[in-house]
Amino acid sequence: MAEGDVIVGLEVHCQLDTKSKLFCGCSTDYRADGPNTHVCPICLGLPGAMPVLNKRAIAFAMRVAKALNCAVLDESEFARKNYFYPDLDKAYQITQYDKPLAEGGYLEIDSDEGGERRIRITRIHVEEDPGRLVHMGNTERGKYSLVDYNRSGIPLIEIVSEPDMRSPKEARKFLNKLRATLEYLSVFDSEKEGSLRVDANISIRGSERVEVKNITSYKGVEKALTFEITRQKNLLRRGQKVERETRHFLEARGVTQSARSKELEHDYRYFPEPDLRPLHVRSWLDGIVLPELPDARRERFMVQYSCSPSHARTLTGELRLANFFEEVVAADPRGLSGLAATWIADTLIGELNYRDMSLDPVDPGSFTWLVLLLKQGTITDKSGVEVLRVMLDQRLRKEACETPEDIVRRLNLAKTSGDTGAIASAIREAIEENPKAIDDYRAGKGGALNFLVGQVMKKTRGKADPGELNRMLTESLKDREA
Template sequence: MADEDFTVIIGLEVHCQLDTASKLFCGCSADFRADAPNTHVCPVCLGLPGAMPVLNKKAIEYALKVGKALNCRIPEEGEFCRKNYFYPDLVKAYQITMGDNPLALGGYIEIEDDAGNPKVVNLTRIHVEEDPGRLVHMGNKERGHYTLVDYNRSGIPLIEMVTEPELSSPKEARRLLNKLRATLEYLDVFDPEKEGSIRVDANISIKGHERVEIKNISSYKGVEKALTFEITRQKNLIRRGGTISRETRHFQEGKGTTTSARSKEVANDYRYFPEPDLPVIRVSDWVEKIALPELPDARRDRFMSQYGIAVNHARTLTGDLHLAEFYELVAPVGAQITASWVADILIGELNYRDMPLSKVTSHADQFKELVILVRDKTITDKAGVDVLRVWLDSLNADGSAESPAGIVARLGLIREAGESFRGIVEKILAANPQAIADHKAGKKGALNFIVGQVMKETKGKSDPREIHAMIAEILGE
């Protein structure tokens, strides 16, 4: 069977931990990562007999804020239910969640498909629920393999955002997650730097075959990898005449594979019934009072109109709240050149070093100094990249850093005028007659090698455009 015979259908269930001070149904601290295991617990989040849940108002406000930002409809009533199943980290043997009456219905997220065209992905619902505890798998040769349970996480407020099965590829799924993360970050309802703050269950099928669920993927890159593997696995199985089983699978992060965990449950297996200790909530009138900040799409459009930057730069810069704020700090020295340096160069260097943007944001004035050096042609673009790398490497834990101007002076990177390196150009042209012959024969890019050699000889202090112009003059063109 050809690939065009396979239509991939993907839907996501995205769980986000709301960044509240306390848990969903009790006053225990929600900062479960900070202290020793099983210290942020009480009778409520441990599910002890007679303990009564009390709903966290801030968690509901945060969830409504997300629903409004994602264009959802807020019903008149929402109702908590008990979802019954057994798992070692679920202390009560049921989870308090929302069933047929969630907090928000419908809504949509706008992304681009794999061809770069606008695409709207519809949401089914958003509901609020409690996080279970956390399993910590241990083991060694001496003590064998065993699992510890930490209930500090039990009761942390979650929202679950469920999409319709309208995604067509792993890349689309990752773009949707990036857009969703940016929106949640702009809303200030979660902390993306905290481990496990977003977890994803992905449902995937080949049209005409059973659906498979991949549980608890903890990174956006992991979602793309898991879906890519699963598509290949399912296609190969179908080609061999096999049958896709309706099941739940786990993603093995280290191996990049999925493994079968159990047959897929259906709703009846969970025996949902209303939570008797919590009343129906009526909060639809809150929505009008919730003020939304400028969201990623609106900020992207403003960047394009206010700063005159290209759509690809605007999209990159507004895809992360802190990156957008940093850009606006440095844009006054030149909106377009700054957009290019932040979106194309700085981000690449940070990713290469696995360095967080937060290490740079406190040095906005020094970054502006670097952009000004390039803008005013005090140094070349290549020298600017060299200075950026040295500058990033000089950032210290105490907040100190070597200034870009100091780096330029120390390394002797001041740009030199064209006539100062004419002799170098003539020497390299004389040593490369074949490149000249290829150029005259119409071969595009034939002189790039010569330009590169001149740049190397001048240690980046010459401008490639000036070199090209000088070569044309020497060759009588």
């Protein structure tokens, strides 16, 4: 089956990063607080409470519409989507139905074959987030669930794509590009837990379409799609049919599971929300000045800092990372950008991923000093990695943070400078401990010297300059012979 036979469309729900909720004044900054502490009669759906639209949320959604090249409708309208579920206190969700905010845009991603690919956007609409259920124990067997309405009424935009993606990898690229774009627009914070949820439509050409719901992480999208495509292909290979159905993604197990059919028998009975007037906001578009977006910043990084295309792509792929890079090199862009690009895009990201750590606690000032130590040749690359690891671990454990220089001094990592004594004693030890290698060396066996160099390197933990070490070791061996 050819790769082009896979068809993927995404529905992406993003929380807009406003200060207050969509229809009331409750604060959206609820994550650190106890359950049901950011609620009022409106977001609790008490009888008689009237929604008041948050203008800023609409302004944020309009920025997204412009950045994604969408057409904003003359008139859009809120509607009630009726269903009964404990996370929905009013028994209806205020959303947009047949008159969304905007339609018909696109987002460009790097295609798998190189070059750009245009993924069409079907529509963008604004809606409120429901509350959150906390299941006590297993969802199936747990005794009860708790409900937290702090999330109820947080503004969301739903961005629906056309089925233009041809692989899980493309879906991931689309999502990464979308996330970066929303962050550059300052309307979204991907670091906030649960700020993005994805539903995916997946089919193999000529077969029925399956909707996978409940994907809550960026990595989850690629995993869920890969699982689902394999499942569908296996069905077809065995001559069976793919059923048109909704499935849930179980993130911990990495599988999709058929949703019980009664969950599907929805009749949402949409009708216009009587408490909110239709929106006429298209004229706002002219007043929106978009900031520099990821593609433009990538181009600029290649020109201004001579970044390689791949480093420029990585560094500008996340707003925080791009800002971090520019702060690190600010003192001396010409002198530091090469080393900084490599050390951020290659080393730092790897070390952060390994620790499942975000960039936020890392201080650009300290990182600049690390890059300077490397540039001045004070430490080797190997020691640089060691210093970085100590820096990150101290931040992760919220310990007092040493400067890179402090770490170099404490761990005695500076290259030979003023420290030939330590290397000399490491050489002495290596010679004492390895009489056989000394015999081999005297017998002219190649490899014996390399073995000893390795032993000394181990003792000095890589801080010795290899050329200098070789010279000192050869001299010591000569001295012993004399």
